[in-house]
Structures are given as structure tokens and as C-alpha cells.
Amino acid sequence: MPDTHSPAIRSNQPADAHAAVYRYDEFDKTFIFERVEQFRAQVERRLKGEITEEEFKPIRLMNGLYLQLHAYMLRVAVPYGMLSSTQVRRLARIARVYDKGYGHFTTRQNIQFNWPKLEDVPTILRELAEVDMHAIQTSGNCIRNVTTDQFCGAAADELVDPRVYAEILRQWSTMHPEFTYLPRKFKIAITGSPNDRAAVQVHDIGLIAKKDEVTGRVGFTVYVGGGQGRTPYLAVKARDFVPVEEIIGYLEAILRVYNQLGRRDNIYKARIKITVNEMGADKFIGLIEEEYARLPRQKFYVDPAIVDAIQTHFAPPPWVDLPAISDSFEAAKAADPAFARWTRTNLTEHKTPGYAIATISLKPIGGIPGDAEADQLETVADLADLYSFGEVRVTHEQNLVLAHVRKDDLYPLWKALDAAGLGTANAGLISDIIACPGLDYCALANTRAIPVAQRIAERFADLDRQHDLGELKVKISGCINACGHHHVGHIGILGVDKKGEEFFQILLGGDAGTNAALGEIVGPGFDYDGIIDAVETVVNTFVKLRQPGEIFIQTLARTGHAPFKEALYARA
Amino acid sequence: MPVLDRGLPIDDRWTDLADDQDIPAEGAVIVSLERWRTERDALTSRRDAVGVRLKSNQLATEIADDLGSLSLVALEFPKFRDGRAFSAARELRERFDYKGEIRAFGHIIPDQYLFLTRVGVDTVVVPADRVGPAWAHALKEISVAFQPALGSEEGTSLLRRHLKGTVPA
Amino acid sequence: MLVKAKGTQQSVAASRLLDGEAVWLGTGNIWVEDVAQAAVFDGADAIAEALAFAKAEEKRQIVVDVYPLDVEITEAGTRPTHLRERLKGIGPTVRRDLGKQARQPAA
Structure with missing residues (x-):
């Protein structure tokens, strides 16, 4: 039986005892329950009319509660994407009891529920608090959930x-x-590896771990002023190296300069990227440095003791010594081509021999990107308990990850995933699309985004064709706020409202990775039906132009945009 | 307008002067930064205390050199969402070591009160129809703080206890 | 994004404070859940009066996010002219099993 693999089960510990989530101490617990009661009282004051909607709005937003097109929406924080199976089961319960049986994972590694009632939200927050979860600062003009690399603690390249x-x-x-x-709003992303999997350069602050080659000290390269939205900017480097002990002080300095000098006269010019670019990066960085030099730094010194104390929450799970090569895994690959195909896209190398990192696609062909039914969440929780120390991760590409799976277990894992509609072999391929909720849910959107993603996935439903195309990141936003990250898609799609009709522009050449780049609009937009043909034209052009071994973004870099433009607009 | 200290209304000795109001012979007065600059001598030659009002776009640095003559600095919230005064208060305390009274006025909601006390604000001006138990309650409902700031050091989280400067070595 | 209403025929949309349900001002100043039943206000004065009532309802903690929208009158009832407002009236097009579209039409 596979469950004998689990050391936790053998020792009668909870199956997720080794899941690398931060477990609350008494202070955290006191805080989280006080916060729930605070919000309950705030809702009561709102219902009694003691505070206006204008005043209540930032309060509810800072507790994750939006008002969307059809209903309220509650965005629950998944700190840096880490969940225990207990937490996943609680999310499933919330979906079933208080919502409509599903949740939606977001590009900031959170999960949102689309149909909660205001009067239920304090109770939902209490249910979350019971499993060390919350919805604090998942919205509002505050520091948001910090995001990171979904492979942290398992990837081979981590510093x-x-x-x-x-x-x-x-x-x-x-x-x-x-x-x-x-x-x-203010978004921070952090990556512990020089290979950026957290898109740090399109965040208000991006931190990339770095080791000082001379002293051996660990710290971060600090980027500031990146962001997507209607005016996308890649972040500029503020400092090449800030030692970890000084990182909070340095961030205090950045935030203070921004809080005082960021624009408050125009919501579209209020992000730090605008402050940096209107003022000039040099001047802005100069102000940060001045502020940092005079801050009471002692007060913000990150003692190695606190790092050690928090590190214990993220101790590596008890991996066992295994041969690097698993005979049963190799045999299953040889016997089952569908499984072999999944292993080509949905597995990442683990730093420990005999283990692998498995990506669970939440992008079944024709499905809604990032959605998971309550039953599916419970299946994932069960599989995490069986095969990955009870730990589940959320990726910024709206998928899930089991980070520590024995190669011996991959085949039964995939079979179980596949049976639950979670086994699609498309991670990183053209149907692994990021899409914002768009006008199907969002009050701000101009166009729908989800059905565009669905129809692209259906057009390229043939997995062999997708695998032949190789890595190709399609990202779709239903308005210029760019929640669907269209600026950094290899193929980006932006929905625009043209006299009440949905139109879609194509951007090419964006990249969210280590070589971060913003895509460029290729030309006039396409209508709702035409956009799918247009994407296929782009893809077919790539197939015609590619040299052996090239992926889309490489071909594009080599040929430039001209042949793609020509193919798209030649007939006009 | 009522002034709250630790959540409760207090007898206030300060008169908030508009720029076109005459300066009274006696009594503590609060004036705008502009008036302070132009009528500084007249204001400091009186026996009673002087305070200065800062608009939300006026940084604490603007009065840094005058703080020795000022018994009060009042920080404006033109809208409760405009959070610049949080930084101004903290700069007054931490950077300029200001020991006088810091007062917040304008559009402020009880839900901001705890934050205000944690950045060094002493008193809050509240419209009469908004005085109520929510203010005192706001100071008690969250007993834990995660980051070093000003005010009481009780209820420190693991992080805060380990950030140097908050616990004696 | 919300599109500014500028036609001569308008209705008034809002969301119910307690549960967030999309509602429209119906005839007789009651809130209805079906956009087809939304009252149609003709001309600037009638629209302003309806909006004033709706804003007062906001102050009474009944609804939030009140705004006017352009509509046309069809055989099936009131129909918003803009896509966003039509979608608000039915629910997510990618989940036909959810929202107003999944309910039995009013008799």
C-alpha cells in the first residue's frame, strides 16, 4: 500500500505534520482570532450605518472582501503559496458550505471564492483562523501577500x-x-534562486537572493518600481546587495518614501512604478538611501535568531535515501504513453535523489483556468497526504504543486489525478493559460477572458500538437489592469471594449522569467471569434519559422515580430 | 469639536485658528504652517503655547527646525484614505525626537485609531456625532503587534520580540 | 468597466448590501433581482429622481454601488444595452449553472 511510505502515518502524527507551512504560535493565534472579531464588529457597524460604504470599503478590502459583478468575492491568503492538506480540506469545506462548491486560484498564489454573503464572511474568516489562515491584506492599498517561487525548498538551484x-x-x-x-496596493515578490520563478521584476518590490562572493553573506538584490497594469514597467535595481539582517529596515525606507511622495491625486498614477519613473530612478533611489541612512536601524535588525526560529517551520520533510533512478517509474513511462507525456511537462527536478516535483494542472482542456471543485481539492489533499508529506503549493500560474513525490509514486499519483480531471499533461504549454476572471465575474473588466482561454485550449486540444510546440505561455487580461499578466505572456491577449463589443489585442514577446520582458502590441485587435484564428496564425507562423529545438520565444527573438505581423495582417 | 485621548473625550485647551481669525491675547492656539512662518514672532512672544497644523502634503521636515518652539503638531487627514500623516507622525517621533503632543484631525475612522497611537499620535479630533464607544474599543480589540513602532511594547509577536531594539539584550 | 449611461432610457442598478446580489430598481421603488423587471426611466428628471431614491436606499443600508445604466425595452422586458450590464443580469457565461441564469424564470 502506498500509505506505508508516509513516515508521518507510521508514527501516528497527522499526515501533514511535515508540511512546510508556518504554524501559528500563541501570539499569532491571539492575533488572528482578535482580527476576526474586529471584522465581525466592523460588519455590524456597517449594517447599523455607523460607518458609510466609502469608509467600510477599504476595511472589507483589507479583509479580502470585494464586491464583484454578481456577488461579493472573498480572496483568502495563501502565504507564499504554501498549504497543508488540513488547510486544503478547510478550503474545500468553505467552498461547499458558504460558496458554490468551488474556488479559484489566482496569479498571486491565493484562492478566491466568488459567492459569499457579507453576513457569512466573519464566520468564514473564523473557520480559516482555526487552520492558521486568513484573508488579511489580500486587497486594499496596503502591503499584499508576499509571493515566491513555487518550487522553494525543493528546487536544486536554490540559494x-x-x-x-x-x-x-x-x-x-x-x-x-x-x-x-x-x-x-503594494506587491512584493521574493525568489531564493537566481532563476526567477516569481516574476520579481514586475512587482512593486522584487527580491532576488544573492550570496556575496567575498564574504559569503546572504542577502538580496532589491528591485523597485515594477508592475503591470495600464503602464507596465520592469523594476529598477535599487541595491545590488542588502544583507538579510537589514532587509526590513531597507523596505521600511522604501515604503516611507513611497507613502510620503507617491501620487494620491490619480488612482492610475498612484503605484510606486509611476513615482519612480516620474521622479527618475536615480533620484528615487537617492531618497531611499537617505531615508535608510537615518532610520533607527537597530529597531529593524533581523536577528539571525528569528530567522532560525522561523526556519524550523520550513524544515525539509524527512526524505529517505532512494536510488536516483526508479525502475517502476521507468517501466510505467515505457508502458503508458499518456503518463510518459505528463512526465515530460509536469515534472521538475528535485534536489533529492529519487524524488520529483509534480505540477498539478488546473487547466483541463476547456476548463476554467485556476478553478478547482471542492471534491478536487479534497482529492489533492488526500494525494498530498499519501505522496507528498501533506503539503500542497499554489503557483502564480494558477496550478498546484506536490513538491516531494517519490519517483516510485508518480504513476499511481498521476492515475489518481487523471481520474479527478487533474492529470492534464500541459504545464508550460499553450493550454496552460493564465487568464483573469474577466467580465464573467469582475466589475472592472472590459471583456471576458476565461472563454478566450477555453477556446484557445480547445483549438489546440491535441496534446501531441501542444507538446510539439513546446513551452509557450499565453496570458489573457480582460482589461488594461492586466490581472491576466498579458504584458509578460509569450503571447499576450488584452481585451478592449470597442463600442460595446469585445475586441482582443495580441502582444508578442513578453517574458515573466529571469529574462523579464514586456510584450509589444502587434497591431489592430480581433473580434471574439477572430482572436482564436489569430492565435493559431501566430502559432503556425512559429512552426514555419522555427529551427530545431527552438521554443516560441526563441524563434520570435531571432526573427523579430515582422513575419508574425505579416501573417496576421497580410490579407488586410 | 471633541478631542479624544485614549479613546475618551477630554477638555481641550487648544484653539484651532483659521488663517483669517485674529490671534487671541491668551490661550493655546494652533495655526497653519503658512501662518506660523509669517507670524512666528507674534506667536512666540505670547505667554501661551503654540501648535502648528500640517496638511497631508506637508512633510514633517518642514517644521523640523521649529519643533523646539511648538507644543503641538496637528496632522491633517483630508480623507481617511490619505495615509501620509502616519509617516509624518512617525518621523516627528523617531527622526526628530519630538516630545510634544501630536494630534490627528480631519476625516479619521475608529479603525485607524490603533495605528495612529502606534505611530506616535496622542489625540484625535472627532466630529461630535461620531464620538462613541468604537474609539476606545478600537484600542483594545487587537492586542498583538508584529512590528516595532511607537507606544506600548506589550503583546509582541515572535518577530517583534526578536527584532533588536525592542527587547533589552 | 462601468460605462457611463447617456441614453434617454435608463434603469438603476445596485447590489444588495447583505448578500451582494445584483438588483435593479423596479416599479413602485422596490428592488428586483431580474433585470427584465427593472423600471425604465425616461428623461433626465425621472432618472435623477430614481437615482436619488436609490442613493437614499444606500444610506438606509439596503443596497450599495448604485448607478444608472442604459437600457432598451424589448418584448422580454428591460434589456441593458451594454455587455457588462447584460452579463450582470445573467451570471458568468462560463458557468451556466450559476447565478441568475440558473434560476427558474419568474412566472
Whole structure:
């Protein structure tokens, strides 16, 4: 039986005892329940009319509660994407009891529920608090959930475990007395590896771990002023190296400069990227440095003791010694081509011999990107308990990850996933699309995005064709706020409202990875039916032009946009 | 308008002067930064205390050199969402070591009160129809803080206890 | 994105405070859940009066996010002219089993 693999089960511990989630201490627990009661009282004051909707709105947003097109929406924080199976089961329960039986994973590694009632939300938050979860600062003009690399703690190329610092930043930013009424929202991403899997350069602050070659000290390269939205910017480097002990002080300096000088006269110019670019990066960085030089740094010194204390929450699970090659895995691949295909896209190398990182696609062909039914969440929780120390991760590409699977277990894992509609072999391929909720749910959107993603996936439903195309990242936003990351898609799609009709522009050449780049609009937009043909034209052009071994973005870089434009607009 | 200290209304000795109001011979007065600059001598030659109002776009640095003459600095919230005064208060305390009273006025909601006290604000001006138990309650409902700031050091989280400067070595 | 209403025939949309349900001002100043039943206000004065009532309802903690929208009158009832407002009236097009579209039409 596979469950004998689990050391936790053998020792009568909970199956997720080794899941690398931050487990609350008495202070955290006191805080989280006080916060729930605070929100309950705030809702009561709102219902009694003691505070206006205008005043209540930022309060509910800072507790994750939006008002969308059809209903309220509650965005629950998944700190740096890490969940235990207990937490996943609680999310499934919330979906079933208080919502409509499903949840939607977001590009910031969170999960949202689309149909909660205002009067139920304090109770939902209490249910979350019981499993060390919350919805704090998942919206509003404050420091948001810190995101990171979904492969942290398992990837072979990691310098430091970013979760430790992401957790420190989560605590530091929680109800920060000075930085909770910022000009605009503020997003921090952190990666512990020089290979950026967290898109740090399109964040307000991006941190990339770095080791000082001379001293051996660990710290971060700090980027500031990146972002997508209607005016996308890649972040500029503020400092090449800030030692980990000084990182909170340095962030305090950045936030203070921004809080004082960021624009408050125009919501579209209020993000730090605008401040940086209007002022000039050099001047802005100069102000940060001045502020940092005079801050009471002692007060913000990150003692190695706190790093050690938090590190214990992210201790590696008890991997066992295994041969690097699993005979049963190799045999299953040889016997089952569908499984073999999944292993080509949905597995990533683990740093420990005999283990692999498995990506669970939430992008079944024709499905809604990032949606998971309550039953599916429970299946994932069960499989995590059986095969991956009870731990589940959310990726910014709206998929899930089991990070520590024995190669011997991959075949039964995939069979179980496949039976639950979670076994699609498309991670990183053309149907692994990021799409914002768009006009199907969002009150701000101009066009729908989900059905465009569905129809692209259906057009390329043939998995052999997708595998032949190789890595190709399609990202779709239903308005210029760019929640679907269209600026950094290899193929980006932006929905625009043209006299009440949905139109879609194509961008080419964006990249969210280590070589971050913003895509460029190729030309006039396409209508709702035409956009799918247009994407196929782009793809067919790539197939015609590619040289052996090239992926889309490489071919595009080599040929430039001209042949693609020509193919798209030649007939006009 | 009522002034709250630790959640409760207090007798206030300050008169908030508009720029076109005459400066009274006696009594503590609060004036705008502009008036302070132009009528500084007249204001400091009186026996009673002087305070200065800062608009939300006026940084604490603007009065840094004058703080020795000021018994109060009042920080404006033109809208409760405009959070610049949170930084101004903290700069007054931490950077300029200001020991006088810091007062917040304008559009403020009880839900901001705890934050205000944690960045060094002493008193809050509240419209009469908004005085109520929510203010005192707001100071008690969250007993844990995660980051170093100003005010009481009780209820420190693991992180805060380990950030140097908050616990004696 | 919300499109500014500028036609001569308009209705008034809102969301119910307690549960977030999309509602429209119906005849007789009651809130209805079916956009087809939304009252149609003709001309600037009638629209302004309806909006004033709706804003007062906001102050009474009944609804939030009140705004006017362009509509046309069809055989099936009131129909918003803009896509966003039509979708608000039915639910997500990618989940036909959810939202107003999944309910039995009013008799």
C-alpha cells in the first residue's frame, strides 16, 4: 500500500505534520482570532450605518472582501503559496458550505471564492483562523501577500529558502501601522534562486537572493518600481546587495518614501512604478538611501535568531535515501504513453535523489483556468497526504504543486489525478493559460477572458500538437489592469471594449522569467471569434519559422515580430 | 469639536485658528504652517503655547527646525484614505525626537485609531456625532503587534520580540 | 468597466448590501433581482429622481454601488444595452449553472 511510505502515518502524527507551512504560535493565534472579531464588529457597524460604504470599503478590502459583478468575492491568503492538506480540506469545506462548491486560484498564489454573503464572511474568516489562515491584506492599498517561487525548498538551484523571508515580511507587513493607507496596493515578490520563478521584476518590490562572493553573506538584490497594469514597467535595481539582517529596515525606507511622495491625486498614477519613473530612478533611489541612512536601524535588525526560529517551520520533510533512478517509474513511462507525456511537462527536478516535483494542472482542456471543485481539492489533499508529506503549493500560474513525490509514486499519483480531471499533461504549454476572471465575474473588466482561454485550449486540444510546440505561455487580461499578466505572456491577449463589443489585442514577446520582458502590441485587435484564428496564425507562423529545438520565444527573438505581423495582417 | 485621548473625550485647551481669525491675547492656539512662518514672532512672544497644523502634503521636515518652539503638531487627514500623516507622525517621533503632543484631525475612522497611537499620535479630533464607544474599543480589540513602532511594547509577536531594539539584550 | 449611461432610457442598478446580489430598481421603488423587471426611466428628471431614491436606499443600508445604466425595452422586458450590464443580469457565461441564469424564470 502506498500509505506505508508516509513516515508521518507510521508514527501516528497527522499526515501533514511535515508540511512546510508556518504554524501559528500563541501570539499569532491571539492575533488572528482578535482580527476576526474586529471584522465581525466592523460588519455590524456597517449594517447599523455607523460607518458609510466609502469608509467600510477599504476595511472589507483589507479583509479580502470585494464586491464583484454578481456577488461579493472573498480572496483568502495563501502565504507564499504554501498549504497543508488540513488547510486544503478547510478550503474545500468553505467552498461547499458558504460558496458554490468551488474556488479559484489566482496569479498571486491565493484562492478566491466568488459567492459569499457579507453576513457569512466573519464566520468564514473564523473557520480559516482555526487552520492558521486568513484573508488579511489580500486587497486594499496596503502591503499584499508576499509571493515566491513555487518550487522553494525543493528546487536544486536554490540559494536560500525564500519562505523564511516571505514569512518574516508577512508578519512585518501585517497591520503595519504606518503603511496600511498607502497611495495604492503594494506587491512584493521574493525568489531564493537566481532563476526567477516569481516574476520579481514586475512587482512593486522584487527580491532576488544573492550570496556575496567575498564574504559569503546572504542577502538580496532589491528591485523597485515594477508592475503591470495600464503602464507596465520592469523594476529598477535599487541595491545590488542588502544583507538579510537589514532587509526590513531597507523596505521600511522604501515604503516611507513611497507613502510620503507617491501620487494620491490619480488612482492610475498612484503605484510606486509611476513615482519612480516620474521622479527618475536615480533620484528615487537617492531618497531611499537617505531615508535608510537615518532610520533607527537597530529597531529593524533581523536577528539571525528569528530567522532560525522561523526556519524550523520550513524544515525539509524527512526524505529517505532512494536510488536516483526508479525502475517502476521507468517501466510505467515505457508502458503508458499518456503518463510518459505528463512526465515530460509536469515534472521538475528535485534536489533529492529519487524524488520529483509534480505540477498539478488546473487547466483541463476547456476548463476554467485556476478553478478547482471542492471534491478536487479534497482529492489533492488526500494525494498530498499519501505522496507528498501533506503539503500542497499554489503557483502564480494558477496550478498546484506536490513538491516531494517519490519517483516510485508518480504513476499511481498521476492515475489518481487523471481520474479527478487533474492529470492534464500541459504545464508550460499553450493550454496552460493564465487568464483573469474577466467580465464573467469582475466589475472592472472590459471583456471576458476565461472563454478566450477555453477556446484557445480547445483549438489546440491535441496534446501531441501542444507538446510539439513546446513551452509557450499565453496570458489573457480582460482589461488594461492586466490581472491576466498579458504584458509578460509569450503571447499576450488584452481585451478592449470597442463600442460595446469585445475586441482582443495580441502582444508578442513578453517574458515573466529571469529574462523579464514586456510584450509589444502587434497591431489592430480581433473580434471574439477572430482572436482564436489569430492565435493559431501566430502559432503556425512559429512552426514555419522555427529551427530545431527552438521554443516560441526563441524563434520570435531571432526573427523579430515582422513575419508574425505579416501573417496576421497580410490579407488586410 | 471633541478631542479624544485614549479613546475618551477630554477638555481641550487648544484653539484651532483659521488663517483669517485674529490671534487671541491668551490661550493655546494652533495655526497653519503658512501662518506660523509669517507670524512666528507674534506667536512666540505670547505667554501661551503654540501648535502648528500640517496638511497631508506637508512633510514633517518642514517644521523640523521649529519643533523646539511648538507644543503641538496637528496632522491633517483630508480623507481617511490619505495615509501620509502616519509617516509624518512617525518621523516627528523617531527622526526628530519630538516630545510634544501630536494630534490627528480631519476625516479619521475608529479603525485607524490603533495605528495612529502606534505611530506616535496622542489625540484625535472627532466630529461630535461620531464620538462613541468604537474609539476606545478600537484600542483594545487587537492586542498583538508584529512590528516595532511607537507606544506600548506589550503583546509582541515572535518577530517583534526578536527584532533588536525592542527587547533589552 | 462601468460605462457611463447617456441614453434617454435608463434603469438603476445596485447590489444588495447583505448578500451582494445584483438588483435593479423596479416599479413602485422596490428592488428586483431580474433585470427584465427593472423600471425604465425616461428623461433626465425621472432618472435623477430614481437615482436619488436609490442613493437614499444606500444610506438606509439596503443596497450599495448604485448607478444608472442604459437600457432598451424589448418584448422580454428591460434589456441593458451594454455587455457588462447584460452579463450582470445573467451570471458568468462560463458557468451556466450559476447565478441568475440558473434560476427558474419568474412566472
